[in-house]
Amino acid sequence: MFYNLRRYIFLYYFITVLIFGGGFWYAKDSARFVDIYILVIVFLILIVISGIVISKLSIEPLEEYITNLEELSRDTLHELNLPISTIRTNVDMIEKKLTDEKSLKRLERIKTACDMLTQRYNELDYMIKKQTKREVVEEFDLKELVEERVEFLRNIYYDIVFTRDLESFVINMDKIGLSKVIDNIIDNGVKYSQNAKKIDITLKNKILSIKDHGIGIDEVVLLRIFDRYYQNDDSMPGFGIGLYMVKRFCDTNRIKLNIESKKGSGTTIFLDFKGC
Structure with missing residues (x-):
């Protein structure tokens, strides 16, 4: 995606410079000296417009990519919440019925792993909020x-x-x-x-x-x-x-x-x- 975008921007920029450069020298040689300043202003305006077009070509696909990535992250974050809650709830229920020391230790490891997943969940939520400039x-x-x-x-x-x-x-x-x-x-x-x-x-x-x-x-x-x-x-x-x-x-x-x-x-x- 971004490889093709770089190529298109480069081609647009290269062709634009050639057209503007050639057009400027042709117009300069065929115009009277008093019109040179007007000619420069016209070409500066065209260059500014070209710069706006280039920036639009550069930024819009990137903004779309980042927006899609943020939406995917939020959806993934939402989907993660359910299995984490399910694991925690069922572990608590099983723990009440167990008396075997070895099984309780294994259950404790599951709870620790669940806590670590919760920590990663909170950090991902935090990073999304930071990226979207939301107050944290x-x-x-x-x-x-x-x-x-x-x-x-x-x-x-x-x-x-x-x-x-x-x-x-x-x-x-x-x-x-x-x-x-x-x-x-x-x-x-x-x-x-x-x-x-x-x-x-x-x-x-x-x-x-x-x-x-x-x-x-x-x-x-x-x-x-x-x-x-x-x-x-x-x-x-x-x-x-x-x-x-x-x-x-x-x-x-x-x-x-x-x-x-x-x-x-x-x-x-x-x-x-x-x-x-």
Whole structure:
């Protein structure tokens, strides 16, 4: 589709330039000198009209493609909601009748997988709203959000101990975007704490701190840690965009982001919400 579109636009542009160029020089040679300025104005108007036609040819198919993609995403999102709800409802019903420990553990894994699907559902809904410029800001208690994210991640990182010291703090912000920020920071803390299975989370005086007890970060690396695609250890999974997304979100929402780390002693990331 877009290959043919590029070809058509190029041909239109090339032919238009040839016609305008040839027509201008022919008219210039056959016209009196006093008419040159009028001739230039006429050809400038024709060039502007040609530019409008080119932009129309370029943008309209792209707009149609994006609109169709958004509609497909919304329809898919709507269809996903039913099986997720069905799985959750039936799991809850089955759980009430089971007493076998092994079966209950298997059921717990299904519930965790369902929670992960729900998370992806919410993120897809969030991305659609962001793309269509819809308002995603809401009022919520940051303490409750942190508790919610810890409970969700505990099911994934079951061997990690999460310590929490949290004060209530109501803010008005993009809740799903902030959830992704918290998840990314904790995920990085777990990833680089292979031997120390502990994450400390504190929320005091409008400052959220997330501390791991892992390998720490060298001072030279700290200068690049928020760069896009940068990874300190290439053997680790991921693409190096997690902390870049964290910084971009913080900059957009006026959250002051700080990081303290010492090689071999772990890393603490601070999110200061006082300026929000």
